[in-house]
Amino acid sequence: MVLLQISEPGESPDLSLTRSIAVGIDLGTTNSLIAQFDGAQVRVFEDELGQPSLPSVVHYGAESTQVGGAALALANEQPENTIASAKRMLGRAREEVVDDPYASLTTDGALAFATDQGKKTPVEVSAAILDALKIRAEAHLESPIAGAVITVPAYFDDAQRQATRQAAELAGIKVLRLLNEPTAAAVAYGLDEQAEESSLLAVYDLGGGTFDISILRMRAGLFEVLATGGDSALGGDDFDREIAQYAMTQLGITDPTSRQRRTLLSLARHAKQALSESSDVHIDGSGLGSDVPPLSLTRHTLETLIEPYIERTLIACRQALNDAGVESVDRVVLVGGSTRTPAVAQAVAACFGQTPLSTLDPDQVVAMGAARQADILIGNRSDNDALLLDVIPLSLGLETYGGLAERIIDRNSTIPIARAQEFTTARDGQTGLVVHVVQGERERVADCRSLATFELKGIPPMVAGAARIEVTFRVDADGILEVSAVEQQTGARSEVVVKPAFGLDELDITDMLKASYEFAAEDMVARKLAEAGVEAEALIEGLRAALAQDGDLLDSDEAQTLQEEMARLEQVLQQTDVETIRERTEKLGRASETFAARRMDRSIQSALRGISVGQLDAESAE
Amino acid sequence: MRREFHGLTVNATAGAVARDYFSLFNIEPSFTVDEITLEQVYHSLLSQFHPDRYAGKPQVEQRVAAQLCADINAGYRTLQREVSRAQYLLQHSGVDLQTAEREGVGAEFLMTQILLRERLETIAELDQVEHQTLVDEIDEHYGASRDRFAEAAQKAAWQEASRYWQEMCYLEKLVDATGSRGR
Numbered sequence: 001m002v003l004l005q006i007s008e009p010g011e012s013p014d015l016s017l018t019r020s021i022a023v024g025i026d027l028g029t030t031n032s033l034i035a036q037f038d039g040a041q042v043r044v045f046e047d048e049l050g051q052p053s054l055p056s057v058v059h060y061g062a063e064s065t066q067v068g069g070a071a072l073a074l075a076n077e078q079p080e081n082t083i084a085s086a087k088r089m090l091g092r093a094r095e096e097v098v099d100d101p102y103a104s105l106t107t108d109g110a111l112a113f114a115t116d117q118g119k120k121t122p123v124e125v126s127a128a129i130l131d132a133l134k135i136r137a138e139a140h141l142e143s144p145i146a147g148a149v150i151t152v153p154a155y156f157d158d159a160q161r162q163a164t165r166q167a168a169e170l171a172g173i174k175v176l177r178l179l180n181e182p183t184a185a186a187v188a189y190g191l192d193e194q195a196e197e198s199s200l201l202a203v204y205d206l207g208g209g210t211f212d213i214s215i216l217r218m219r220a221g222l223f224e225v226l227a228t229g230g231d232s233a234l235g236g237d238d239f240d241r242e243i244a245q246y247a248m249t250q251l252g253i254t255d256p257t258s259r260q261r262r263t264l265l266s267l268a269r270h271a272k273q274a275l276s277e278s279s280d281v282h283i284d285g286s287g288l289g290s291d292v293p294p295l296s297l298t299r300h301t302l303e304t305l306i307e308p309y310i311e312r313t314l315i316a317c318r319q320a321l322n323d324a325g326v327e328s329v330d331r332v333v334l335v336g337g338s339t340r341t342p343a344v345a346q347a348v349a350a351c352f353g354q355t356p357l358s359t360l361d362p363d364q365v366v367a368m369g370a371a372r373q374a375d376i377l378i379g380n381r382s383d384n385d386a387l388l389l390d391v392i393p394l395s396l397g398l399e400t401y402g403g404l405a406e407r408i409i410d411r412n413s414t415i416p417i418a419r420a421q422e423f424t425t426a427r428d429g430q431t432g433l434v435v436h437v438v439q440g441e442r443e444r445v446a447d448c449r450s451l452a453t454f455e456l457k458g459i460p461p462m463v464a465g466a467a468r469i470e471v472t473f474r475v476d477a478d479g480i481l482e483v484s485a486v487e488q489q490t491g492a493r494s495e496v497v498v499k500p501a502f503g504l505d506e507l508d509i510t511d512m513l514k515a516s517y518e519f520a521a522e523d524m525v526a527r528k529l530a531e532a533g534v535e536a537e538a539l540i541e542g543l544r545a546a547l548a549q550d551g552d553l554l555d556s557d558e559a560q561t562l563q564e565e566m567a568r569l570e571q572v573l574q575q576t577d578v579e580t581i582r583e584r585t586e587k588l589g590r591a592s593e594t595f596a597a598r599r600m601d602r603s604i605q606s607a608l609r610g611i612s613v614g615q616l617d618a619e620s621a622e
Numbered sequence: 623m624r625r626e627f628h629g630l631t632v633n634a635t636a637g638a639v640a641r642d643y644f645s646l647f648n649i650e651p652s653f654t655v656d657e658i659t660l661e662q663v664y665h666s667l668l669s670q671f672h673p674d675r676y677a678g679k680p681q682v683e684q685r686v687a688a689q690l691c692a693d694i695n696a697g698y699r700t701l702q703r704e705v706s707r708a709q710y711l712l713q714h715s716g717v718d719l720q721t722a723e724r725e726g727v728g729a730e731f732l733m734t735q736i737l738l739r740e741r742l743e744t745i746a747e748l749d750q751v752e753h754q755t756l757v758d759e760i761d762e763h764y765g766a767s768r769d770r771f772a773e774a775a776q777k778a779a780w781q782e783a784s785r786y787w788q789e790m791c792y793l794e795k796l797v798d799a800t801g802s803r804g805r
Contacts, residue, residue, distance in 0.1 A: 012711045020678070146678075147677070147678075176674075176677045177674060177677065220665060221665075226674075317681075317785055376674075377674055377677040377678075379677070379678050387668060387669050387672050387674060388674070389668065389672070413695065413699065414695045414699075415695070415697075416673060416688050416691045416692045416695065417692050417695045417696055417699075418689070418692035418693070418696065419696060437675065474688075474692065476673065476688055477672070477673040477674060477688070477691075478730070535680070538680060539682070542680055542683075589680065589681055589682040590682070592682050593682055593685065594684060596682050596683050596686040596688070597686045597689075600671065600686055600687065600690055603670070604646070604667065604671075608648050608663060608666065608667075
């Protein structure tokens with residue numbers, strides 16, 4: 001899981017010789033894809049049958065685990081062992097998904113599916129899909145991948161993002177960045193490079209089972225999500241059902257068998273796809289029974305059938321525009337296979353008053369954008385590329401006296417961000433408090449989404465209002481939150497990294513990692529050792545170079561401490577104990593933190609050289 | 623059990639200020655800030671120190687970059703908006719905001735503010751003309767308080783400036799309440 005580090009030229013030449021391979025992954029509700037940008041173009045990796053899309057379905061049978069098409073084929077036979085649409089349940093609590101058709105949820109606290117292989121959580125299911133994609137890409141590339149950009153819906157909250165990261169970790173994939181799906185689509189079209197002026201963008205994403213609309217503002221590499229909307233139970237599958245229903249009525253089938261139903265849906269899907277090209281098709285009903293005649297379907301009939309669904313997406317579009325506080329947008333991008341239906345594209349064009357961008361394959365556009373961004377992040381391109389800055393979609397805060405939510409970080413703050421706020425006790429002699437972290441825009445905690453709760457104990461008894469408790473919220477570049485609370489006088493401290501409310505803790509993950517490598521225990525040890533060694537050596541080499549360049553930033557004591565830590569790490573590198581190497585690497589990392597911070601402070605000055613306009617000159621004395 | 627522990631109240635304006643934002647952005651501590659320069663500096667800092675630029679570097683550098691970037695973002699947010707910039711300048715100059723808040727604004731301003739708020743509440747939602755007139759009026763008041771703040775800050779008359787800063791806070795909240803726009 002360790003990433004080979006790409007150092008600056010000259011720092012560690014032996015590591016920077018090869019072009020690092022980073023991929024983009026679209027982990028979708030219905031289908032998933034993996035793609036790579038090779039410096040010239042994006043390749044979407046296909047399976048042996050030439051299919052770029054991997055159905056996001058996993059089958060946990062008594063004998064074996066299947067992913068993708070093979071799992072989908074078993075869905076009717078063994079529905080309880082076959083899990084589809086796990087993404088809908090990622091990072092969600094059980095009560096939030098009660099309306100889901102998947103009934104095989106167990107009730108002992110965690111959200112999981114009972115299968116012949118035991119309980120499987122949505123994180124594990126997603127990990128299995130990611131693993132299958134990784135294997136596919138590595139087979140094509142004949143090389144391991146160094147990292148990945150994984151896309152998530154713009155509306156994904158902290159817990160859902162964290163769960164996505166966990167799935168990647170389980171699959172042994174280093175996440176370079178979680179990227180919002182609409183942002184990825186814009187990157188695929190190169191819109192991030194064009195956006196000199198501030199411009200508005202709508203991303204209309206109609207997949208098989210979900211519809212998302214996002215309104216973004218782009219300004220010099222900054223992507224701001226202004227509004228998101230949609231319907232998590234609306235998509236091309238609804239079109240298929242309508243056509244199947246229509247065919248049944250026309251053919252006089254009143255009580256179809258489940259086999260007939262499946263055949264009808266399959267015929268419907270093919271008819272729908274054919275009608276994207278031609279104006280009428282014949283549905284061959286011979287698969288439904290010996291005396292079933294062929295049926296003709298025109299594009300016009302199709303459009304009448306699906307019109308209500310399209311209208312529902314347009315209502316969501318207008319709502320999103322309204323939420324964003326804008327009347328129109330400069331560009332519209334189409335994402336999702338269902339936008340191939342001409343009536344959909346026409347309706348979107350009419351709604352936004354312009355022809356949408358649709359030259360890239362709408363099924364692949366998100367993965368393509370992710371691949372481009374992954375290539376930049378892994379360091380294969382010059383660093384003049386636009387930076388994708390995301391904002392947090394919802395405000396973060398905590399519960400204060402009286403059940404009110406106090407906002408700490410406002411929505412639309414550019415991330416990463418950290419903010420501290422001081423609080424005090426409400427009652428005399430109060431020695432502890434509960435920090436209840438919430439997400440949302442509403443004033444009352446009851447109307448916000450609860451993210452985490454933790455306790456701070458050990459506050460010395462004082463009169464109400466005398467204690468000073470500093471609560472710090474930190475959100476990293478992926479939108480993942482960490483909260484800490486410190487009582488200023490005693491230094492009593494407590495913190496939490498916000499995890500999916502009903503997800504997995506670190507220990508679970510470690511256990512699962514062990515289990516998944518059970519049969520290759522020796523391989524795993526060797527791999528971990530190699531990874532730990534690479535990381536340790538890269539750190540040492542990086543530090544050597546840094547010391548040579550900026551050694552004057554340390555006094556002799558500090559320099560000596562650092563040298564000693566480096567020597568200790570080098571010593572343990574000879575050993576074969578992974579944990580010892582990791583521990584020492586971590587220690588050296590901590591010991592060099594101040595040095596790294598000072599080096600960055602120094603480079604701030606050089607970063608500002610060249611924009612010496614007006615008032616900047618006045619500061620040059622410093 | 624939870625109720626037992628629960629109970630947090632907010633210390634409104636007390637917040638830790640770890641890094642000097644003026645020096646981070648390489649500008650003079652002043653209320654007058656060239657917004658274009660500020661944005662340029664912001665972009666240039668971010669494009670160098672964003673964690674994405676450290677995706678393949680040792681963890682220690684990633685951590686430090688993330689912290690620095692958080693400061694850059696927080697600093698930009700603070701300096702970009704007038705009310706928060708004014709507040710930050712006061713803190714930066716050693717003004718105790720809690721003391722300042724206890725002293726409050728003048729009775730005259732308080733009255734003006736209450737009257738404006740009352741008018742806002744009585745305007746029928748549909749009367750757009752009257753609404754717009756009031757929005758313009760609040761805007762004018764805000765502009766006056768801001769200019770007075772700038773003048774006082776220029777002279778380092780911090781006690782006076784604190785009062786105008788509070789006026790700006792009141793008026794900004796009023797602007798928010800009109801639903802016309804944020805500042």
